Amino acid sequence: MQVNVSARHGHLKAEDQTIIVEKVEKVRRLFDRINAIEVTVDLERLDRPSVEINVSAEHAPDFVAAAEAPTVLSALDSAIGKVEQQIRKHKERVTEHKGPGHRHSSGEVTSD
Numbered sequence: 001m002q003v004n005v006s007a008r009h010g011h012l013k014a015e016d017q018t019i020i021v022e023k024v025e026k027v028r029r030l031f032d033r034i035n036a037i038e039v040t041v042d043l044e045r046l047d048r049p050s051v052e053i054n055v056s057a058e059h060a061p062d063f064v065a066a067a068e069a070p071t072v073l074s075a076l077d078s079a080i081g082k083v084e085q086q087i088r089k090h091k092e093r094v095t096e097h098k099g100p101g102h103r104h105s106s107g108e109v110t111s112d
Contacts, residue, residue, distance in 0.1 A: 001025070001028055001034055001035065001036065001037065002035070002036040002037070003021050003024055003025060003036070003037045003038075003039070004036070004037070004038045004039065005017050005020050005021060005039045005041070006038070006039070006040050006041070007040075007041045007042075007043055008040060008041070008042045008043065008044065009042060009043045009044040010043030010044075010046075011043075012041060012043075012072075016072060016073075019073065020039055020041075020072075020076060023076060023077070023080060024037050024039055024053065024076075024080065025037075026080075027055060027080065027083060027084060027087070030084055030087045030088065030091070031057055031060075031087050031090075031091060033057045033058040033059065033060065034055055034056070034057045035056050035057060035058060036055075036056050037053065037054070037055050037056075038053070038054040038056075039051065039052070039053050039054075039076075040052045040054075041072055043072075047070070048068045048069070048070065049068070049069070049071070049072045049075055050066060050067065050068040050075060051066065051067055051068075051069075051072065051075040051076045051078075051079045052064070052065070052066040052079065053065050053066075053076075053079045053080065053082075053083050055083055055087070057087075060090055061090075063083050063086040063087055063090070064083075065079045065080075065082035065083040065086065066079060066082075067079040067082065
């Protein structure tokens with residue numbers, strides 16, 4: 001799995017990048033088919049930085065979430081929660097919507 005962290009309108013510290021990568025990699029425990037995760041931190045407004053997470057997985061649409069908060073890490077936590085909710089909903093939709101299956105009859109026909 002590939003994790004890309006990028007910043008717009010500023011720079012992230014190396015320790016912030018490692019914290020972001022560690023937190024985002026935990027999303028993988030929810031869904032095994034995740035290929036890549038892209039995290040974009042927008043530092044244009046320093047009082048309310050925004051974080052956008054884009055998760056791409058096999059045989060699934062991309063999961064995208066964004067959040068704003070007073071700090072980068074709190075915005076990250078909020079965005080991770082939103083992405084996890086989308087992944088759980090997708091897994092539930094995929095696993096629970098299987099057909100009931102066909103019942104085999106013995107071939108006997110009853111008449112009234």
